[in-house]
Amino acid sequence: xxxxxxxxxxxxxxxxxxxxxxxxxxxxxxxxxxMYMYGGSLGVTAxxxxxxxxxxxxxxxxxxxxxxxxxxxxxxxxxATGVAMLAAGGGLAGLFGxxxxxxxxxxxxxxTGAIGGGLMLAITCFxxxxxxxxxxxxxxxxxxxxxxxxxGDSQPEYKSQGTEGHGLPFVSFVxxxxxxxxxxxxxxxxxxxxxxxxxxxLPGVMKATAVQVEPIAVSLxxxxxxxxxxxxxVLAAYNITGTIEGPHDPKFKRFPRALIASAVASALCGVAAxxxxxx
Amino acid sequence: MSVKVExxxxxxxxxxxxxxxxVLAVIGLYLSYLNVIVGTQMFAFFGGLAAIAALVWGxxxxxxxxxxxxxxxxxxxxxxxxxxxxxxFLFATKYGVLAPIVAIVLAAVxxxxxxxxxxxxxxxxxxVMIKSLTEMAVVGALSLMGFSxxxxxxxxxxxxxxxxxxxxxxxxxxxxMSLPSYQSSYIGGALIAxxxxxxxxxxxxxxxACLGPGxxxxxxxxxxxxxxxxxxxxxxxxxxxxxSLAAAILSFIVGLLGWYYTYTKYIELSKRDAAxxxxxxxxxxxxxx
Numbered sequence: 001x002x003x004x005x006x007x008x009x010x011x012x013x014x015x016x017x018x019x020x021x022x023x024x025x026x027x028x029x030x031x032x033x034x035m036y037m038y039g040g041s042l043g044v045t046a047x048x049x050x051x052x053x054x055x056x057x058x059x060x061x062x063x064x065x066x067x068x069x070x071x072x073x074x075x076x077x078x079x080a081t082g083v084a085m086l087a088a089g090g091g092l093a094g095l096f097g098x099x100x101x102x103x104x105x106x107x108x109x110x111x112t113g114a115i116g117g118g119l120m121l122a123i124t125c126f127x128x129x130x131x132x133x134x135x136x137x138x139x140x141x142x143x144x145x146x147x148x149x150x151x152g153d154s155q156p157e158y159k160s161q162g163t164e165g166h167g168l169p170f171v172s173f174v175x176x177x178x179x180x181x182x183x184x185x186x187x188x189x190x191x192x193x194x195x196x197x198x199x200x201x202l203p204g205v206m207k208a209t210a211v212q213v214e215p216i217a218v219s220l221x222x223x224x225x226x227x228x229x230x231x232x233x234v235l236a237a238y239n240i241t242g243t244i245e246g247p248h249d250p251k252f253k254r255f256p257r258a259l260i261a262s263a264v265a266s267a268l269c270g271v272a273a274x275x276x277x278x279x
Numbered sequence: 280m281s282v283k284v285e286x287x288x289x290x291x292x293x294x295x296x297x298x299x300x301x302v303l304a305v306i307g308l309y310l311s312y313l314n315v316i317v318g319t320q321m322f323a324f325f326g327g328l329a330a331i332a333a334l335v336w337g338x339x340x341x342x343x344x345x346x347x348x349x350x351x352x353x354x355x356x357x358x359x360x361x362x363x364x365x366x367x368f369l370f371a372t373k374y375g376v377l378a379p380i381v382a383i384v385l386a387a388v389x390x391x392x393x394x395x396x397x398x399x400x401x402x403x404x405x406x407v408m409i410k411s412l413t414e415m416a417v418v419g420a421l422s423l424m425g426f427s428x429x430x431x432x433x434x435x436x437x438x439x440x441x442x443x444x445x446x447x448x449x450x451x452x453x454x455x456m457s458l459p460s461y462q463s464s465y466i467g468g469a470l471i472a473x474x475x476x477x478x479x480x481x482x483x484x485x486x487x488a489c490l491g492p493g494x495x496x497x498x499x500x501x502x503x504x505x506x507x508x509x510x511x512x513x514x515x516x517x518x519x520x521x522x523s524l525a526a527a528i529l530s531f532i533v534g535l536l537g538w539y540y541t542y543t544k545y546i547e548l549s550k551r552d553a554a555x556x557x558x559x560x561x562x563x564x565x566x567x568x
Contacts, residue, residue: 016400017399017400017402019399020395020399020400021400023395023399024395024396024400027392068350068351068352069352081352082351082352082354082355083351083352083355084351084352084354084355084357084358085354087358088358206461208461212461213461214461215461215462215464215467215468216461216464216466216467219466219467219468219469219471219472220369220466222469222472223365223369223466223469223471223472223475224365224366224369226362226365226472226475227361227362227363227364227365227366227475228362228366229362230358230359230361230362231359231362231363231393233358234351234355234356234358234359234362235359235393235396235397235401237351237355238349238350238351238397238401238403239401241349241350241351242349242350242351242352243350257400257401257402258401260396260400261396261397261400261401264392264396264400265392265393265396268389268392268393269363269366269389272366272367272369272370272385272389273366273369273370275370276369276370276373
């Protein structure tokens with residue numbers, strides 16, 4: 001095994017630890033209280049949107065078939081890179097797509113972002129399988145399930161001995177696209193929420209017209225959205241200890257605690273981003 | 280419990296690198312503040328040096344954390360460092376001359392909470408997790424601030440009295456008059472996005488390239504410094520847009536000299552640690568093909 005997969009941490013349990021969860025929820029409530037004190041209803045509304053976006057990203061990462069270094073050697077199923085790279089590729093593609101449509105309303109922009117992220121991951125998954133099958137000459141087979149949950153195709157016959165499976169079975173492909181859709185939508189939602197806040201407050205803070213500060217608002221919102229996206233994606237990656245096959249993987253069941261972590265992390269980063277123009 | 284795969288053998292202890300990196304970064308940032316006191320832009324390069332000090336410290340933190348086998352790959356550590364760092368950095372820009380201190384405190388708070396979430400809620404149970412994520416958020420914030428001070432020439436002087444205005448306000452010359460422009464500025468022009476990735480790549484590449492049984496501390500840190508100087512040269516080129524040409528050229532020269540020194544040193548150390556090496560000359564041009 002590689003250095004990446006050699007020493008797995010003990011985070012194998014799927015349960016939620018009660019005490020840390022309670023403490024996180026307390027932090028979460030405190031953050032919202034601070035936001036309400038300084039930001040009023042505008043701040044709280046934006047923060048709720050940011051938390052929803054964070055939840056979408058944190059949940060979406062669990063769908064993406066992240067293979068890591070073993071996948072690069074064809075010894076494990078999934079896309080042969082880490083979560084940080086996949087998040088940056090799929091999620092940011094969605095974010096840019098959504099940002100481009102930001103002027104057409106929240107719903108259109110979020111859907112555009114979702115399509116952008118899903119499309120990016122679909123293209124990635126397609127070419128990953130293309131390279132695996134036609135380049136490396138290995139079939140797609142899951143190591144975690146006997147039958148593909150969607151197509152019902154049998155898997156073990158195609159799995160090479162000594163590997164955990166290889167390539168992207170259909171369910172992983174679908175998982176990747178779903179993950180891209182959720183990540184793109186989440187990233188775009190965070191961006192839109194911050195953009196609204198900045199567009200509303202920056203002219204007052206900087207004593208300039210709305211048109212003048214628009215580049216600042218766009219750039220700040222984009223930068224914060226990218227930062228939060230990466231933080232949440234890496235936290236979700238810690239939850240699955242680096243690699244996952246897709247929604248059929250037993251590790252997928254760990255997602256509830258990632259949702260807790262994503263909610264607190266996005267609220268924490270979101271409150272700093274909003275307070276930038278509020279205090 | 281988690282298994283520690285590699286222990287740090289020999290070399291400078293992490294605590295020393297931590298203190299040296301933190302102190303040098305803060306000193307460097309405040310040296311770039313000389314720009315404001317003296318009324319010039321020539322000291323901008325100190326910002327870049329501060330960023331490199333922080334990056335060297337951060338890469339060693341990644342080494343300490345990754346030796347526990349976090350399972351997500353080394354680049355993810357660089358991404359979370361800068362993802363949490365950029366938030367602390369941008370928030371701290373409100374506080375003028377206190378910006379570096381506020382950035383350190385806020386980044387430490389964000390990093391500690393993220394570390395707690397990873398360790399307890401996500402059940403990572405890695406002993407150094409909280410400390411490492413705290414350090415990395417601070418490193419991310421300080422390196423971003425260093426490169427930003429280098430590109431804009433300041434972190435605290437503007438009529439409104441806070442860093443964010445000098446970051447968001449550039450100027451365009453129209454008919455000989457200088458007008459403020461928000462588009463041709465550090466944040467409005469999204470130079471910050473480039474700096475974000477220049478730093479994030481520099482911080483993680485060192486350990487990602489040097490990890491393994493032959494890991495040597497001095498070789499990794501030299502490579503990180505080399506990546507840092509490469510990023511500094513890029514930042515110097517970008518700073519042409521915002522500060523005087525002479526200051527930008529000075530920054531570039533400092534970056535180039537630093538890069539040359541660290542690069543030759545790194546090659547030397549690589550040869551020292553290699554079992555054998557062969558100077559493969561460039562492919563010779565075959566005559567009459």
